Amino acid sequence: MTDSTDGTWEDESEWEVGDPDSVDDDEKFSGPPPVVAVVGRPNVGKSTLVNRILGRREAVVQDLPGVTRDRVSYDALWTGRRFMVQDTGGWEPDAKGLQGLVAEQASVAMRTADAIILVVDAIVGATAADEAxxxxxxxSGKPVFLAANKVDGERGEADAAALWSLGLGEPYPISAIHGRGVADLLDRVIEDLPTLSEVTGGGTGGPRRVALVGKPNVGKSSLLNRLADEERSVVHDVAGTTVDPVDSLIELDGKVWRFVDTAGLRRKVGQASGHEFYASVRTHGAIDAAEVVLVLIDASVPLTEQDQRVFSIVIEAGRALVMVFNKWDLVDEDRRYELEREIDRELAQLQWASRVNISAKTGRAVQKLVPALEGALASWDKRITTGQLNNFLKEVVAATPPPVRGGKQPRILFATQATNRPPTFVLFTTGFLEAGYRRFLERRLRETFGFEGSPIRINVRVREKRGAPRR
Known part of the structure; x- marks a missing residue:
């Protein structure tokens, strides 16, 4: 069944030089790729443009949906440059709140993208929502490109030219549905993109970014105020207009931390449906703009699906995580026993996350947050050398080989840590690895190397047989 000495392992030397799926092609994984957000009001052709960018190159390798599909990210390739395309479509607000919602969407894109494409319907012209x-x-301080969509011929060029009025520079006339002008737009976007993302882990300068999230009434405001007021060390607030996020720079234990978009999460919005949308966008925006997330839970009441959903969003976003059980002053011995049972039952998949029990009201154990934040970030930043990783896997696989699938036992040929923030590992194999075995490998990675407080991603690349036709 195998020609390797231990029955499961094959040396990386078997890889063909120049094989695009081989380990020699690791520059694809050298760090987080830059993010391009495609924004605009409904029905201007955002998703069509995203599909045009992706479909021509057939470069979609992952689909990361949000709660209400407000934003979906795709891995894309253009002229040899890898980048993420963020489609901000998927919501249909009522007409009354459209202008504010589009502005909010643009505000989140400012925080979570390295470059932004604003799509406008050239036939309709600039609307109040476009202007907002x-x-x-x-x-934003980010490169912004104005895509004048639905320009199918010379007649539409004049419509596109009228969009200079938006003050974003030259409009790029395109037809997303037919592909006209899209290549020129992308060539220009690529010129202004950084090599690595400066918002999803590529940049290392400045205070570490912390998001404070959780369902309503868990004590987010109380905790932020406790951290700021008790230390009397709010450096300053970075505030914009009513739709801009608000960041607080707070000094804790002699170190400045940036708490992102926390005030925005508390802002009230008139209509219920609009409020739900704002809450969703702001929660996603705060998490996407952060490096580590403090998820607050009310320890005095049973865990809810909403609590679990927040955890899922953080994990999908690949951010470091600290679980903060607040209102510990209201937790008696009986409730403590029930809470431990709920955690074992409902949060079993999060045993790797740091946990701190606090009371924002009394200040109990708040000082433990900084060590938890630092530990989670250290795990999120951690890199394992290729040699360490492959020696570890050889031992693990020799003791516990992958399960047989379709009468054949897949072999792990080689492994590498593609990137950190979060730690992402690529396994090159001769066959598919079952989800249960990937979870087993994750547990063993954590046992050996730590990673407390950080999600881990394990991607499997199945090697084609030699001589098999490539598509």
Whole structure:
């Protein structure tokens, strides 16, 4: 069944030089790729443009949906450059709140993308919602490209030219549905993209970014105020207009931390449906803009699906995580026993996350948050050398080989840590690895190397047989 000495392992030397799926092609994984957000009001062609960018190159390798599919990210390739495309479509607000919602969407894109494409319907022309988005984007400091969509011929060029009025520079006339002008737009976008993302882990300068999230009334405001007021060390607030996020710079234990978009999460919005949308966008935006997330849970009441959903969003976003059980002053011995049972039952998949029991009201154990944050970030930043990783896997696989699938036992040929933030490992194999075996490998990785407080991603690349036709 195998020609290797231990029955499961094959040396990386078997890889063909120049094979695009081989370990020699590791530059694809050298760090987090830059993010391009595609924003605009409904029905202007955002998703069509995203599909045009992706479909021509057939470069979709992952689909990361949010709660209400407000934003979906795709891995894309253009002229040899890898980047993420963030589709911000998928919501249909009522007309009354459209202008504010588009501006909010643009505001989140400012925080979570390295470059932004604003799509406008050239036939309709600039609307109030387009103007609201443009005003927000002008202040972003990010490269912003104006895509004048639905320009199918020379007649539409004049419609596109009229969009200079938005103040975002030259409009790029395109037809997303036919592909006209899209290549020119992408060539220009690529010129201004950084090599690695400066918002998803590529940049290392400045205070570490912390998101404070959780369902309503768990004590987010109380904790932020406790951290700021008790230390009397709010350096300053970075605030914009009513739709801009608010960051607080707070000094804790002699170190400055940036708490992202926490005030925005508390802002009230008039209509219920609009409030739900704002809460969803702001929660996603805060998590995407952060490096580590403090998820607050009310320890005095049973865990809810909403609590679990917040955890899922953090894990999907690949952020470091600290579980904070607040209102510990209200937890008696009986409730403590029930809570431990709930955690074992409902949060079993999060045993790797750091946990701190606090009371924002009394200040109990709040000082333990900084060590938990630092530990989670250290795990999130951690890199394992290729030699360490492969020696570890040889031992693990020799003791516990992958389960047989379809009458054949898959072999792990070689492994590498593709990137950190979060730690992402790529396994090159001769066959598919069952989800249960990947979870087993994750547990063993954690036992050996730690990673407390950080999600781990394990990607499997199945090697084609030599001589098999490539598509």
């Amino acid at each position: 988005a443009a005003k927000v984007l002008q202040r």
